[in-house]
Amino acid sequence: MSEECTPQACSTCKETCSDRKADPKSFLKDPHPKSRVNKVIAIVSGKGGVGKSLVTSMMAVNFQRLGKRVAVLDADITGPSIPKMFGIKKQAEGSEEGLLPVKSSMGTQVMSVNLLLEDETKPVIWRGPVIAGTVTQFWTDVIWEDVDYMFVDMPPGTGDVPLTVFQSLPVDGIIIVTSPQDLVSMVVQKAVNMAEMMNIPILGIVENMSYIECPDCHKKINVFGESHIDEAAKEHGLTVLDRLPLNPKIASACDKGMIELADIEIIDNAVKAVEDLK
């Protein structure tokens, strides 16, 4: 190790030493030659069920409403919920050149394993490398047509599969989704470590199911007790972008496949953080 060594310096250093770290960008895969994707935003969570797919869909819908061309890559292979939220029932089709994403009724391009399976109720019981390979193919073999913003619904956690996905896709920014029941500080720490390894900025944290609002007096009630999100964010120098309520109308819009028609402006700080990306 050279005396001037810093943890980030390997990519510019010419010395060959035992401490050399692989350049995370060297694992990046090229997109399909006909794809045009401007920005890729990954949505991550520490575990399943905290609302990662919901936040992914909300981000896509918000940008669609801003007149942007939007795509969702559903990398959550074992728990794919994006097609259902967008009410997509069609199967994806391919041409000789590659696989085509399915367009939602409002024009969002979507690719998900559910759009390829004959029976979407059958569980995907593939092993990690196959899952990671499938996600990578969603990037390399799908023809994404002129996308301003692609949102990637990542597999939950920070294990091998999300790591491979991060290494393969040129992610421009990460949004962390947590819920008040989460072991927030551990989740945030792991996400921060992964982002640092990959050299990708974390745009901030969205706390989902943060509270419920009384429909009569509009008082906010913290159903899951006091949140620890602010301390965890401060500890890592991150911003809490938005706090989303537990809202039966949102749950029902997701269930009915009508997320594109739902009232979802409540995620505006996360939208701004993505817009501000250079």
Ligand SMILES: Nc1ncnc2c1ncn2[C@@H]1O[C@H](COP(=O)(O)OP(=O)(O)OP(=O)(O)O)[C@@H](O)[C@H]1O
């Ligand atoms: N704020 C909310 N208000 C009401 N329902 C919500 C809210 N957030 C999530 N849900 C509901 O909870 C369920 C799980 O959400 P979602 O699929 O987004 O979680 P996830 O973290 O992506 O889980 P998985 O990793 O298992 O796919 C969905 O049915 C969704 O409609």
